[in-house]
Amino acid sequence: MSDSRPDAADAGDPDVVIVGAGPAGLSAGLNLVRARHSVLLVDTNRPRHAPTLHSHGMLGLDGIPPLELRRLGREQFLAYPGAAHLTGRVASVSADLTVSITGVRGGPDRELRPRAVLVATGLSERLPQVQNLRAYYGTALHSCIECDGYEKAGLPLALIGQTSDLAARALEIAHWSPDLVVFTNGAPVVTAAEERMLADAGIRIERDDIDEIAGERAVMTGVRLSSGRIVTRSAGFVRPDWLPQVDFLVTTDASRDSTGRIVVDRGFRTDVRGLYAAGDVTAREPMQIAVAAGEGAVVARSIHLDLLGASVGGQLAGPPDFRDGSLIG
Numbered sequence: 001m002s003d004s005r006p007d008a009a010d011a012g013d014p015d016v017v018i019v020g021a022g023p024a025g026l027s028a029g030l031n032l033v034r035a036r037h038s039v040l041l042v043d044t045n046r047p048r049h050a051p052t053l054h055s056h057g058m059l060g061l062d063g064i065p066p067l068e069l070r071r072l073g074r075e076q077f078l079a080y081p082g083a084a085h086l087t088g089r090v091a092s093v094s095a096d097l098t099v100s101i102t103g104v105r106g107g108p109d110r111e112l113r114p115r116a117v118l119v120a121t122g123l124s125e126r127l128p129q130v131q132n133l134r135a136y137y138g139t140a141l142h143s144c145i146e147c148d149g150y151e152k153a154g155l156p157l158a159l160i161g162q163t164s165d166l167a168a169r170a171l172e173i174a175h176w177s178p179d180l181v182v183f184t185n186g187a188p189v190v191t192a193a194e195e196r197m198l199a200d201a202g203i204r205i206e207r208d209d210i211d212e213i214a215g216e217r218a219v220m221t222g223v224r225l226s227s228g229r230i231v232t233r234s235a236g237f238v239r240p241d242w243l244p245q246v247d248f249l250v251t252t253d254a255s256r257d258s259t260g261r262i263v264v265d266r267g268f269r270t271d272v273r274g275l276y277a278a279g280d281v282t283a284r285e286p287m288q289i290a291v292a293a294g295e296g297a298v299v300a301r302s303i304h305l306d307l308l309g310a311s312v313g314g315q316l317a318g319p320p321d322f323r324d325g326s327l328i329g
């Protein structure tokens with residue numbers, strides 16, 4: 001387990017353990033140490049956006065490499081007293097908030113009992129089953145339309161996916177390019193009615209299995225179907241399956257929605273006392289850095305007020321009610 005601030009990380013139970021140091025966890029951590037709480041950020045350092053070179057749409061930082069954004073966030077967090085960061089994997093969080101951490105690269109295991117735990121572990125992605133697709137993911141092929149649509153405007157685009165929302169995503173992508181082909185890779189998705197709607201929008205469908213992404217020297221040139229036919233394309237989007245990284249919560253009763261994401265209230269509290277969740281691991285769109293970081297700030301205020309309330313023996317007012325509906329998720 002590597003440790004960015006040995007003094008703070010070894011200083012006993014912190015007020016808050018944050019699982020995951022992406023935009024949500026880092027933003028929450030920064031706001032919590034500024035509120036003078038001790039915070040341990042634990043992170044496996046496997047960010048979902050690692051394959052991409054530039055992050056778009058974050059105010060003031062448009063185009064920043066995602067790993068640079070994380071480095072800056074860690075540095076600014078660690079500049080405060082009470083801040084600590086461990087590279088490690090949280091193996092379990094129990095209902096009484098006991099956190100078990102598995103050391104990585106030969107580091108020791110640890111067990112902590114903080115006053116609050118924030119889950120900010122994001123999602124993992126299962127890409128459509130196409131050999132060599134991963135080699136083009138993050139450069140020619142992307143998953144986040146709002147993040148990368150602008151750079152792909154006007155190009156001959158592919159949309160590759162096997163899920164029931166494929167037609168809706170195709171109509172969204174067509175805003176950026178009128179030249180779009182949808183590839184279902186043999187999956188029984190896109191209904192006849194949807195296909196007619198797509199045809200009206202000038203979008204074609206290829207239903208055959210995909211053999212591979214065609215390319216020359218890492219530049220995408222097309223999509224090769226199992227028949228051997230190549231459909232010329234120079235870029236596009238894929239629709240992965242998004243899997244919330246929450247296996248370590250099995251011993252709590254934190255509610256999940258039908259996709260496995262954690263259900264939270266407007267203050268990003270789960271239904272387990274002292275357990276919070278923010279970022280992509282909760283259900284909402286769009287899945288973007290600015291949104292995750294914003295949620296980090298909101299949940300930090302909830303945690304701060306709840307800890308303060310517990311200290312004075314009562315409940316303080318939660319964050320302002322600025323969303324419609326009582327539950328997100």
Ligand SMILES: Cc1cc2nc3c(=O)[nH]c(=O)nc-3n(C[C@H](O)[C@H](O)[C@H](O)COP(=O)(O)OP(=O)(O)OC[C@H]3O[C@@H](n4cnc5c(N)ncnc54)[C@H](O)[C@@H]3O)c2cc1C
Binds near residue numbers: 019123147278
């Ligand atoms: C290829 C790609 C490109 C993208 N481009 C953009 C873009 O241009 N602009 C934009 O706004 N958004 C972009 N996104 C989306 C953006 O990256 C996410 O919305 C954002 O990172 C979500 O932040 P998060 O903090 O919720 O989770 P993440 O950033 O996914 O962070 C979760 C962290 O938790 C850690 N973790 C997981 N499990 C454990 C565990 N058990 N113990 C300890 N640590 C754990 C992981 O290592 C990871 O560091 C992109 C996504 C992808 C996949």
